[in-house]
Structures are given as structure tokens and as C-alpha cells.
Amino acid sequence: MAARRILLGVTGGIAAYKSAELVRQLKKAGHEVRVVMTRGAEAFVTPLTFQALSGEPVRTSLLDPEAEAGMGHIELAKWADQVVIAPASADFIARLAQGMADDLLTTVCCATEAPIAVVPAMNQAMWSNGRTQRNIRLLGDDPQIELWGPEQGAQACGDTGPGRMLEPEVILGLVDGGSSGMLAGKRVVITAGPTREPLDPVRYISNHSSGKMGYALASAARKAGARVTLVSGPVALAPPAGVDVRPVITAEDMLREASGAVDEGCDLFIATAAVADYRPQTCAGDKIKKSSEAMLLSLVRNPDTLATIAGRADAPFTVGFAAETSDVANYATEKMQRKKLNMIVANDVSAPGLGFNSENNAVTVFWPGGQESIGPDSKTNIARHLVAMIAEHLGEATH
Ligand code: CTP
Numbered sequence: 001m002a003a004r005r006i007l008l009g010v011t012g013g014i015a016a017y018k019s020a021e022l023v024r025q026l027k028k029a030g031h032e033v034r035v036v037m038t039r040g041a042e043a044f045v046t047p048l049t050f051q052a053l054s055g056e057p058v059r060t061s062l063l064d065p066e067a068e069a070g071m072g073h074i075e076l077a078k079w080a081d082q083v084v085i086a087p088a089s090a091d092f093i094a095r096l097a098q099g100m101a102d103d104l105l106t107t108v109c110c111a112t113e114a115p116i117a118v119v120p121a122m123n124q125a126m127w128s129n130g131r132t133q134r135n136i137r138l139l140g141d142d143p144q145i146e147l148w149g150p151e152q153g154a155q156a157c158g159d160t161g162p163g164r165m166l167e168p169e170v171i172l173g174l175v176d177g178g179s180s181g182m183l184a185g186k187r188v189v190i191t192a193g194p195t196r197e198p199l200d201p202v203r204y205i206s207n208h209s210s211g212k213m214g215y216a217l218a219s220a221a222r223k224a225g226a227r228v229t230l231v232s233g234p235v236a237l238a239p240p241a242g243v244d245v246r247p248v249i250t251a252e253d254m255l256r257e258a259s260g261a262v263d264e265g266c267d268l269f270i271a272t273a274a275v276a277d278y279r280p281q282t283c284a285g286d287k288i289k290k291s292s293e294a295m296l297l298s299l300v301r302n303p304d305t306l307a308t309i310a311g312r313a314d315a316p317f318t319v320g321f322a323a324e325t326s327d328v329a330n331y332a333t334e335k336m337q338r339k340k341l342n343m344i345v346a347n348d349v350s351a352p353g354l355g356f357n358s359e360n361n362a363v364t365v366f367w368p369g370g371q372e373s374i375g376p377d378s379k380t381n382i383a384r385h386l387v388a389m390i391a392e393h394l395g396e397a398t399h
Contacts, residue, residue: 003030006175007080007114009105010050012040014156015087015121015165020045022086022168023053029172034076036060036105040089062104073104077111082175085109086148087121087165090132096145097135117242119148119171124161140245148174148241162238173223174242182391184225186267189316190218191258191305193233195251197279199297200288209274211235213321213361216383217270218243224387226268229261233273251275251302258305266316268394271306274323278302307339317394319343325350333366343367343393345386365389 006026010019026033035050035058047058059067059076071079085092085105092105096118101107109116118139126132127150139145149166166174192214196204211232218230219240228243231254239245246261248254254275262269278299310318320341322332325348332346347354347363354362354376361382362375374385 003032004081004175005032005034005079007076007083007108007112008033008035008050008054009038009083009085009088009092009108010035010041010045011038011085011087011089011092011105012043013087013089013121013165014044016041016044018165018168019086020049020053022084022171023050025168025172026175027054029176031175032056034059034071034079036076036108038089038092038103038105040091059104062107073107074111077108077114080108080112080114083109083112083114083116084119084171084175085116086119086171088118090120090122090126090129090135093118093120093132093139094135097138113144115146116144117146117148117171117174119166120150120163121165122150122163123155123157124159124163127163128161140239146242147239150238152238166241170241182224182388183221183268183394186226186394187229187265188218188221188226188268188270189229189231189258189261189266190214190221190270191231191254191273191275192218193235194274195233195254195276195302196249197251197276197302198249198283199280200284200286202287205276205278205280206234207274207276209233209235211237211272212359212379213383214270214272215240216379217272217386220380220383220387221268221270224391229264231258231261231273233275251279251305255303255305255308258309262309262312262316267398268319268390269306269309269316270319270390271309272321273305275305276302304339306341310340315340317342317390317397319345319390322346323349328364329366329371332364336366336368342397343390367393 010016033054034056037060050058095106101110151164152162153164193211194207194209196206198204215237218228222228222242230243230245246257248257281298281300306320318341322335324331328346328348332344336344344366345363361379364373375382
């Protein structure tokens with residue numbers, strides 16, 4: 001694995017103690033590490049701790065003539081291959097989102113051209129606060145910035161909820177995923193979740209898809225080194241670390257957003273979304289009032305995102321999903337041929353406790369001339385296995 005130059009920014013939060021372990025693990029993996037601390041961080045951990053672990057002087061101040069005489073802030077910004085801010089406090093996120101340069105760490109973030117990974121850690125109420133979320137959305141729109149985490153769980157203050165910093169080994173995996181891994185440098189677009197097709201301003205037609213399989217695949221592809229865009233229908237899941245999530249509502253939105261993401265450059269397209277096949281022919285401008293005893297709805301076919309993208313002259317490697325209740329192999333391979341796919345992942349949704357809206361799944365993957373079954377297993381493990389299998393076929397297709 002290529003050794004990289006990691007600039008670790010530590011901001012004020014109790015999770016700063018975990019960053020000491022992160023430095024140790026990054027060093028052990030062969031990376032060079034330099035640490036910049038904010039004033040808030042110094043209240044939790046001393047610079048000496050990070051100096052001892054990184055073997056490099058720790059920088060804490062922008063206006064320190066002695067430190068600037070060594071490696072100045074601009075050189076520091078140029079030195080880094082990757083900036084990781086862990087923990088990133090609500091205050092730091094707000095300052096970064098505004099493009100401020102009022103201390104050394106924000107100034108380095110302004111001056112660097114390296115990717116910046118923001119690893120939030122804060123109380124769950126601070127994370128859920130509307131102003132924090134607005135800042136997070138701003139960072140999400142910034143192509144230089146990736147958001148890693150936070151996780152759900154028990155917090156130092158006794159609360160439980162979103163806001164826990166990712167564990168050091170997970171952060172290390174994400175750092176390494178960017179430089180090695182089976183999908184290193186590949187651009188992957190994934191669709192996930194259900195779509196909602198409006199009937200009137202308050203009602204819609206949809207399905208029970210939870211989006212879990214697509215989100216697990218996005219996370220596994222990211223960890224395998226890919227740059228991942230996730231076009232997601234409405235789901236109740238946290239965005240996977242380091243993934244560019246683009247929310248959509250209807251099947252038509254999904255086609256538009258997915259096509260746009262493929263236009264930006266795409267090596268691999270995976271369609272896990274449970275797209276509504278039909279939408280109401282018209283969406284009433286006002287709420288439909290009840291009148292007669294029965295009501296007939298007129299539905300029209302929705303566009304097929306997967307078939308459209310697989311049919312492009314510049315089509316990426318395409319992988320579809322097929323939910324079947326019988327004759328799985330025949331229906332799935334027929335679907336693969338009809339939609340011109342490179343691979344199809346079939347799941348038998350008639351099996352109890354598997355597939356739709358559940359934690360576990362069992363799938364059979366088909367490609368021209370072969371097939372392999374995975375599971376039953378957790379969706380996370382299936383996703384990891386699927387990514388390895390897809391990467392292998394993608395590698396063969398591009399050689
Ligand atoms: N798909 C899509 N856009 C649609 C419909 C489906 O991108 N409008 C994708 C799904 O994300 C999935 C695959 O196509 O990857 C499923 O194909 P589909 O023909 O819808 O199969 P099923 O959902 O299994 O349903 P059916 O058997 O009714 O065809």
C-alpha cells in the first residue's frame with residue numbers, strides 16, 4: 001500500500017483522545033502524519049501526545065513565527081496528500097463551511113488542494129441541529145470535501161444517537177481505501193431506495209424498499225477505493241461515509257440525476273433502487289377530495305433508469321438487481337439480456353426474513369456464462385462480497 005502524507009486536524013471534543021490512537025494506526029500502516037490542533041483540541045489532549053506518536057512537531061498556531069520558519073502553513077497545505085479532520089466539532093464544521101481562515105487549521109484547509117475528509121464528533125442534539133445540518137449540506141456540495149460518519153450510538157455525555165466519531169480503524173480503512181483497494185480510482189454510481197410517485201400534494205404511490213442494500217454497496221465500494229455517487233430515493237438511513245448522496249423523489253428524478261452523475265464520468269453503474277414501474281398519469285394540483293364509493297387511478301409507465309444507462313453508447317459496466325418470487329434464474333438472465341447488462345444480482349423475495357426491508361439477504365449473481373450464490377448473510381457482508389465479485393468482472397472487462 002502506498003505510504004501517504006496525512007495531515008490530521010484535531011479540533012475540540014472528547015473524541016480527540018481517539019485521534020491519538022488514529023495517529024498510531026496511521027503510522028503503523030506506513031503513512032507520514034503531521035498534526036494540527038485547534039485551541040479547543042488542546043483543552044482535551046496535549047500537543048506533546050501527538051508529537052510523541054507522530055514523531056513530528058505539532059502545529060497549533062497560525063501566527064507562530066518560529067513554527068512558520070520551519071514548515072509554513074502554505075507548505076504544510078501543499079505537503080499533504082490527504083487532510084483528515086478528526087474529530088471535527090460543530091464549531092469547526094461551521095467555520096469550514098463558511099470558508100473561514102481564522103486559525104491554522106481552517107487556513108490550511110483553504111490553502112490545500114488535497115481532499116479533505118471531515119469526521120464529525122459531537123453530541124447528538126448538536127449534530128441534529130438545523131444549523132449544523134445546513135453546514136453539513138454545504139460541505140456535501142463541496143467536491144473537495146468528504147464526510148466520514150458520524151455513527152449512531154452511546155455518547156460520552158450519556159446521550160444516545162448520531163454523532164459518534166468513527167473508530168480509528170474505520171478511518172484508517174477509508175484513508176487506505178482512497179489509494180488501494182479493488183475499485184481504486186473507479187467512479188461508481190449507485191441507485192438505491194424506493195421512489196415516490198405523487199397523486200396530489202399529500203399522497204403518493206411507493207413501495208417497502210428500505211435502501212439498505214444500496215447503501216451497504218455504496219459503503220463497500222467506497223471502502224474498496226471508489227468515488228461513489230449514490231442516487232437515493234427517500235429512505236431513513238444515514239449517508240454512508242465518504243459517499244456523495246444525491247436525493248431524489250420520483251422515477252423521473254432518478255433517471256435525470258443518475259444520467260447526470262454518469263455524464264460526470266462513470267466506470268460502474270449499479271441499480272439497486274426499487275423504482276415504481278408506474279406513476280399516476282396526472283398529479284392533482286389540489287388535494288383530491290373523496291366523492292364516489294370507488295375510484296380508478298390511471299397509471300403510466302415510468303422511464304427505466306437502468307435500461308437507459310445500459311443502452312447508452314458510452315455505457316459503463318452495468319449491474320442490475322432483480323427481485324423474483326419464482327423461476328429466479330430464468331427471469332434474471334432474461335432481464336440481464338433484455339436490458340443489456342454485464343451482471344445481474346437476483347434475490348428470491350419469497351424467502352421469509354430475507355430481502356425487502358430486512359437486515360439479511362441471499363442473492364445469486366449471474367453474468368454471461370456463469371453464476372454464483374452469496375448468503376444468507378447480513379447485507380453488509382453480502383455487499384462486501386458483491387463488490388469483490390463485481391470488481392473482478394469489471395477488471396476482466398477493461399483488459
Ligand atoms: N430499474 C430501473 N428503473 C426502473 C425500473 C427498474 O432502474 N424504472 C432497475 C432496478 O433498479 C433493478 C432492475 O432495473 O436494478 C429491476 O428490473 P425490473 O424490470 O423492474 O425488474 P423487477 O423489479 O424485478 O420487476 P419485474 O419482474 O416486474 O420486471
